[in-house]
Amino acid sequence: MIGPLGGCIVGPLLLAAACLLLPSRLARWFALAGGLGVLGCGALLVADFAARPGADFRWLEQHDWSRAFGAAFTFGVDGPAALMLLLAGLTTAIATVAAWQQSDRPRLYHALVLVLLAALAAVFTALDLLLFYVAWEAVLLPMLPLIGLFGGEQRRYAATKFFVYTLAASVMLLAVLLLLWNSQPADGRSVAVPSVVAAAHVDPVHGTLHGLVLQGPAAAPRVHVPRGFDLRHLALQADAFAAVPLFGTTLAVLGLLAVLLACLVKLPAVPLHTWLPHAHVQAPTAVSVLLAGVLLKLGVFGLWRIGLPLFPSAAAAAAPALGALGLAGILWGAWAALGQSDLKRLVAYASVSHLGFCLLGLASGTAAGIAGALVFSFAHGLSSALLFLLVGVLYDRAHHRRADGFGGLARPMPVFAWLLLLGALAGASLPALAVFPGEFLVLTASFTAAAPFPAFAAAATLSGILSAAYLLWTVKRVAYGPLRHGEQAAFGDCDGRERAALLPVAVLLVVFGLWPKPLVDAVRPACELLAALLQGRSA
Amino acid sequence: MPEFGPDAPTGYLLVAALLFATGVFAAISRRNAIGVLIGIELMLNAAALQFAAYGRFAKSAADPQGQTAAVFVIVVAAAEAAVALALLFAVYRRTRDIDLEQNRELRS
Amino acid sequence: MSAGTTSVLLLALPAAAAVLCACLRSARAAHAVAAAAMLVATLLAVPMAVEVVGSGAVVVGPHATWLDLGRFTLGVGTMVDPTGAVLAAIVALLATVVLVFNAWYMHDEPLAARFPWQFCLFAAAMQGVVLADNLFLLFCCWELVGLGSYLLIGFWFDRPAAADDAGYQARKGSGARGVLEHRLSPSHAQWKAFVMNRVGDAGFLVGIGALLAVSLQTGAEGDVLSFARLAALPTADLSAASLFGLSGESLLVLAALGLFCGAVGKSAQFPLLGWLPDAMQGPTTASSILHAATMVAAGVFLVARCLPLFPPDALAVVGWLGAFTCLFAASIACVQWDLKAVLAWSTVSQLGLMFAGLGAGAAAGGGEAAVAHLFTHAFAKCLLFLCAGAVIHGCHGHQDLARLGGLWRRMPVTAAFALAAVLALGGAPWFAGFVSKDAILAAALAAAKVPGGPGFGPFLLACAGSLLTAVYLLRWWLRIFAGRERQLEVTQAAHDPPRAVLAVLVLLVPATMAAPWTFGDWLPLPHGPEHATATTVALVLLALGSAIALVVWLLAPRAGRDLAAQLARVLRPLHTACAELWGVERAFDLLFTRGLGRGLAAVVARLDLGGERRLAALELDGAPRPLPASLDGVVDGLARGCADVGRAGALLHGGRVGVYLAIALGALALAVLVGWSA
Amino acid sequence: MTLPAPLAALPAPELALCVGLGAILLADLVPALVARRVAPWLGLAACAAAGVCLAVAPGDGAGMFAVDAIGRLARGLILALLALQLLAAAGDRRPARDVGVLAAALVALALGAGVTAAASHALPLWLGLELVALSSYALVACGGGDRRAAEAGMKFVLFGGVASAAMLFGLGHLYGATGSLDFASIGSGLAAASAAAVAPALLLAAAGIAYKLALVPLHGYAPDVYQGAPPLAVAAVSTLPKVAAAAALVRALQFVVPPAVAAPAALAAGLALVAATSLLFASFTALVQRCARRILAFSGIGHGAAVVLAAACAPQRAAVAAIAFYLLAYTAANTGALVCLALLERGPRGSDLAALAGSGRRRPWVAALLCLFVASLAGVPPLAGFLGKWGVLRLAFADLGAPALLAAAFAFVAATAIAAWSYLLIVRAVLFAGDSGPTDPREAAPLPVPLPTAVVLLLCAAATCGLGLWLDGFTAFAAVGP
């Protein structure tokens, strides 16, 4: 029987089939239903984790796949995954509303969005490495036509670059996956359970850990881990992976490198980011929303789910380099954004800059930093969605996106201008808006982490200047000053459909800006557990 | 040089080797498809000769497998030649030429 | 009602008013609601201030944990100490006054309905800064103060740049050199203000980070950013704290300097002072509150609040920079012809003076003195701006000191109020400034005598600044109100504001007097041995300054006289430098806006994706694409490299069977040979 | 059920195909039957009978045919593919007269492939390969072929003749060195002192298999043939012979190398070298092709190489399962892709990428299916091609102490990434190009897809989608007994 998490994957897929087979006017409703369904699951989960904080996996669900290979359709959600699931559903719903009037092949469009949603939900809920990888790559399948079919003039270039770049970066994951499997003894392996893990995950009723029977004394428990792909089981064997020699180094190091390559391109981290501006500029508005809102979070989530837990010692060793990459992303993205004239490209570079904070937080290896990175990625999903939607509003009216082609729109479009200001301020991480808590957490965590992170944090504070500079400058160029193009006086303000997409995002930005506690509480125990594991490895 | 004589395998095999190499040369250097076909026939002929020679000197007594295999080679060579010539004819009918340099429409 | 509850109400009332006013379409109603809310806040704040000042104790208000991060928490809560209580009351009072004034001032402004909610947001944020019980909440409110200023400065968001604005060109101050008019517009000023503040805030964040690092390394837990905990930090054992080879003490200096950096941005100290004069692009009423109690005061307040955290080294920096700014800004104020610009630079100068006082340190009584000057300055500057607003309103927006004059006949009440404010700021005896400014000079003098302190530099600079203060203030008043009317078409319609408005303004006048501040010695001002010296020095400087102003004013109309001409010739380079703002504006523009900002951004963007030509050619299949040195170009180059490899491979597939056969047979033969030898 | 003695020399499934072939050829002489296009259905009947035979009694000839897992799996796959091809042929719109020849050639192709896949003796192996080759030539150039088809056929036959001759030359030496052409004798001869003579001869003899798998350096013909031949012929020529050759390779290795032991390092390294070279060469060269079918040809080269990589890793049950799965995934996707191309192409150079522009508008479903198949070929999860790759890579990464195999495995992974780009060229051309251009009103309504063709596409699509997560397929294939 399929549980709610399986439903988050199967449901959208069924709806996608329905989109394709039933009349086209129903398609958008299906897409909206899919988005809202996943949104509901995510919201319930986040609420649950906020109310009962814990590092455990909830709504666990397992279906047989292959006993011979130790693979199973295992779904489960911890706090961060719940957050991402919520974001995926929310962004899909918003993007669907934004594309409500999709006139070009609406059935195909909405079906693809639903397939994308299913793949994303699978990534966020998978607890099996093979399943995770399958879902991770499957995300590309709908994304390619979404950009390549529905995009702008250079959509083919953008779609090709996106697809090839991200696929090439993540194929090595496959090698890692198999090396991990092959390095496990066929009859399993007995490993000691770290006390923090035991404290967080042992099921006291059955005396089991992730379904494995505890052995040995209660003070130093051991479990016998069978060979397979279960991520929880693989994480228990992290030390063993770090001891497998491979090509003059260890499996853990090579594994981390492969995961990093895959995740840093998705994230994207400078200098692996150049597919992003093309993809964003060419993608239609709603797809940009999805791209920035959820797809980039795959990088964060991949590091969270695979990179850090499976290779903690290597990750601890790589932390300064990762932090430096994050910092490079923050600053490079910000300056690049400052130099853009295309509004979408500007927002895309703002994303590059912002996601640098996520990388910095994850690299810091502290609970606050990791939590900050996760909350930040959630909030960035909202703020970038808002900005992309607003650029879309402009594009729908003016059919171009050049910043210098606008001016003084606050007069004819006051609501638009206010929302643009809100989005810009959120992007500039103004307190009381949702991006701020995450950014502040990342900064404070980095300040309090081991050297060189305080220096990174100090340099990262420049982002506050730069983000304010480029985002508010954008507001100024677009909305303020005298009306520069007379015909734009006739632009109508955001209509009801646009407001339906924009206002929920804006409201959530404010709500989670003032009250981020549920988000942080939902992710914190899991982050603390991971941080404890990382600290234990680096010590 | 008894080992190159009619009662030793080496001579036959050497002839086969030379025939094969000559066939290779013809197959590569010929511009006309029939020339290539001639090269192929030479190579097949070499193979048949080789089978026969090995069969003759296989053990202390002659092994019929060698000869029989050689017959198969000849038969298959005939079949292949027939089909090949049919194809050449088909090409000729369409382009009035079986010059391989002229028939290079399929290329990267 | 306890002070704690009141403090929450003081925050909540303006915030609620902001939300409510944002929903109101009618300007009149919005102003009424906002003013009422602020009035209630004032009525609540004043008794609270009285109570807290009377007891002298710090009252801790409600506190809640905003985020629990395990190792430490981030809280939201209020606390009220005497300084905060008084400042909160002043903010509320001035806000009320300005709102009432604005209702008249903007009576024919179509966008007027926007003003109250932005203003209330501004006030609420400032109350948050004042009443926050921890540095984190203070920082949040600090940023929101920045937002409030952003909104108010950009109130007339659709005005063109000054260079393109005929009205501005007609009414601006003459000889406004040093101002980049092609940039100057409300929308640019608001951007500039926000970004420059952000520059300071980056330092602020570093300061918070350093404090956090030190606190956590010394084993602190819980709400480590609360002021109570922070105040104990310098006396704690810092031996466990070190970072990058810096000791705990050094880290504290770093933290203090970081906080001060934030204050420099917010309080427009050198070098982050360019935004404040530009902020004049906002409504004058906004300026009146921004310059008095809400925005720029926050910086001084922050340093005063965190003064226990400031080690002597940091204090020296504060003192020197403050005193330098005091003189620097005063020198500029002396040569401004825009009536608001004078006041703006005056604010910068006075804030510098306050920092000079803070730099003297708590031991020398600098903290109290600076806070006292903050209070007195708030009233005087608010009043000055409102008077200026009345003048501008009366003169149809004209603000050129060269064209105004003799207005005392047409608006006597305004002239009188302005004179009171001028005297208060200038530090005339029996006026408020006399109390606070002398205290600052005394503190600076006292600090100068402490070995290892900042030395006499700040004191001397502050003295010079004081001298110039008297000069420019008196010049300002004289050129507006005294003498004959220079251009009748500018001034003929001027008149005093209506009685109702005057009735509100008059509330501010008593505060320009010394009496309320010295009554009962409620304001803890230092009375050290240096006070007498300082008072003497101040009086001499005041007299000298007034004399200079009067002489120049008297001589100016008769410029043909030799003395004036010679003076003008001698002082010409100095005058030019001052009028050009000592080049600081142009330097900033060159270095940051054009250099590190747009210039570097263009370079980065070019290095990232390549130029527009490349971007335009991306989709053209088959056509050779320009491959510039850019990150994206490298990616394309890799792709092209792969394709080139493929092209080389494809050379073998030219459709020649002979080639195919040669490859196949040659490779086979070679493999046989190699396999044989292997 | 026993067959009379001489006939029992052939395995029953192949015998059934022989009967079917005869029936088709006879039916081709009766105009009434020709007009009714019965040939494909006759072939299907034979195919079904052969399938039954394979399931019930795979049978062995007089020592010339082996009964083993790879043989069963490969022949099962060959029969399934034959059924698909015959269905596609039934749906093809060519004149009725050509259908008979087409069906006969297909059955003969499958017959040859089956013989090759089952042979444990070099002579039937070679004859099987020859039968495959001759029927392939017929498929490529028969009937309505145009000038390009004829050119393709000519190149095919010339190249095939040389490859066949080289193989024979090697076989001759093998015979000389071991005194027999039986795999078992060759294996024992290799184990004996005559290894030095046998190994190079074996290499030369392997040319025939390498040529069918289109491995570098014997790949030259493939792109030209794929480009010039009719798409349905390509679908047959690119799948059936590969399956047969892969089975022959695995079996040959099984005899050469003792079972249950990994291949000796030198042999494994040699195979890995061939595989890696082919994979990289194919993936790079495919990037610059301007013709969809040429891209598929280079893809075929790479996929053949992947099979070799799997064979190099471990001649054991797992390898058999991985190869079988890989071939299943590849042939399903490749057949589907070529059938789609057959529906989408227009005009003599219809498979050029430029000519395919706008296909997505004309035939959205077919174009979408083409993209699905191509994605599977690229190995994008969750499609069958992914799991095929997964199975091969699992073996290649199994031995952390074998640098050659590991290097080849990494080359495979890298080639996958590069090849994905070349597949994307097809997707771009079909879906994204000419997407917004005006459609020629004459072409607005393409003919409906014939039912048998639609069935073929659906079956291929079902396999492509359905196998993508069937991990237990490896276990199931490994459990297939002799």
Added chain:
Amino acid sequence: MIALVSFAASAALAVVGALLAASVRNLLHAALLLGVSLFGTAGLYLFLGQPWLACVQVVVYIGGILVLILFATLFSSDITGSGQRAPRALWFAALGTALTTALAAWRLVRGGVEALAARRGGEPVVPPAVGSTDAIGDLLLGAWFAPFFLAGVLLTVALVAAVAIVQRHRRPEVEAEHA
């Protein structure tokens, strides 16, 4: 001695004929020289004591294939050979490949001879038994029936294929398209 000379003559006939067939320009001559080479090979078969094979060689190869080829040379637009050479680079590649192949083949031959000797274990080579055709027949209808059968199928398929390939085009529209 006569045997040796005539053996050498046969071998020379085969090799020289082949070399000339591969290198003369005139295609007709090449085909005829192929026949010469094939005759030489047939002679070698006789020396191998395999007269039946020699007969097959003459009948099938020379009688069938060569005639076909000769017939086919008539397709060629230019049998006399001007421009019958491949591009110069390819010609050199052919030469190199052929020499490498010859070297490789020679090594194979040496290995084969050694293996033969090893397998004979020093026993002398016995002259071929008369009537080896019996053994061939036994083999073909016995152990090698399957290949025999397959060869039959193969010939049938080849026949059908050849006919199918040369079939006249009956789709004028296609013809027109490519004209």
